Amino acid sequence: MHRNTAGGPIAVGVADVVKTYGRGETAVRALDHVSLDLPARRFTAIMGPSGSGKSTLLHCLAGLNTVDSGQVRIGQSFLNGLTDAELTKVRRDRIGFVFQSFNLLPTLSAEDNILLGLRLAGRAPDHSWLDTVINALGLRDRLRHRPGELSGGQQQRVAIARALAGRPEVVFADEPTGSLDSRSGAEVLGFLRMSVRELGQTVVMVTHDPVAAAHADHGVLLADGRVARHLPCPTADTVLAALAGLGA
Numbered sequence: 335m336h337r338n339t340a341g342g343p344i345a346v347g348v349a350d351v352v353k354t355y356g357r358g359e360t361a362v363r364a365l366d367h368v369s370l371d372l373p374a375r376r377f378t379a380i381m382g383p384s385g386s387g388k389s390t391l392l393h394c395l396a397g398l399n400t401v402d403s404g405q406v407r408i409g410q411s412f413l414n415g416l417t418d419a420e421l422t423k424v425r426r427d428r429i430g431f432v433f434q435s436f437n438l439l440p441t442l443s444a445e446d447n448i449l450l451g452l453r454l455a456g457r458a459p460d461h462s463w464l465d466t467v468i469n470a471l472g473l474r475d476r477l478r479h480r481p482g483e484l485s486g487g488q489q490q491r492v493a494i495a496r497a498l499a500g501r502p503e504v505v506f507a508d509e510p511t512g513s514l515d516s517r518s519g520a521e522v523l524g525f526l527r528m529s530v531r532e533l534g535q536t537v538v539m540v541t542h543d544p545v546a547a548a549h550a551d552h553g554v555l556l557a558d559g560r561v562a563r564h565l566p567c568p569t570a571d572t573v574l575a576a577l578a579g580l581g582a
């Protein structure tokens with residue numbers, strides 16, 4: 335198995351990735367030769383100023399966006415050159431995604447939202463895993479409620495349960511606490527960290543919040559579409575200082 339310098343297996347990685355939006359004079363180079371390997375069973379926070387390429391990197395890692403050049407891999411699979419059907423299968427079977435705005439279906443119960451991806455994929459749910467996830471997220475007595483009957487924090491916990499339902503290799507989260515008050519946000523971050531420490535998941539989260547980043551095992555700072563710094567064991571203070579060092 336491919337390993338990173340710390341000796342652990344790699345969950346996802348990019349090698350020399352370039353991503354440009356638009357053409358000609360208005361072209362924006364969102365990722366400028368980014369190389370990065372992220373370890374499995376760890377919680378990684380991707381940070382950086384607005385427009386530094388965080389969401390673009392996350393979408394490229396998750397196979398939601400294509401790259402101009404360079405390699406993207408999930409575990410041992412390279413995404414370059416996959417057909418659309420193969421890419422869809424990778425996204426469906428091996429990846430979970432948590433959005434800032436939850437993206438739950440309003441007419442379905444929490445339980446049906448959690449199970450939707452598995453049902454669409456025709457996969458049988460692993461009931462004991464689902465029980466573990468639902469209990470860990472404290473959603474047991476909320477399963478019959480629709481999203482509109484849940485608080486923001488509860489809706490985001492449903493979205494996390496949905497992302498974890500298929501026991502994916504990697505869970506990606508783009509500003510998962512961006513729409514939450516600080517208390518619900520702290521709860522959601524605690525659950526993401528717990529899913530790594532106790533359930534053995536791999537989480538890659540984009541955040542601009544140093545306090546959120548402090549929940550992660552490892553921080554990666556982007557600036558102008560490049561990796562500017564790595565921050566092992568980030569704290570709110572070291573993140574703030576590093577961001578200040580970028581002039582952010």
Ligand SMILES: Nc1ncnc2c1ncn2[C@@H]1O[C@H](COP(=O)(O)OP(=O)(O)OP(=O)(O)O)[C@@H](O)[C@H]1O
Pocket residue numbers: 355356362363364382383384385386387388389390391542
């Ligand atoms: N669909 C798009 N079309 C054109 N330019 C885009 C598109 N998406 C992103 N960009 C540009 O690419 C750059 C990186 O954007 P990206 O969304 O990855 O930044 P970000 O770090 O996630 O920022 P934020 O913290 O504001 O969410 C920015 O300059 C942005 O304007």
Ligand SMILES: [Mg+2]
Pocket residue numbers: 388389390
């Ligand atoms: Mg973004």
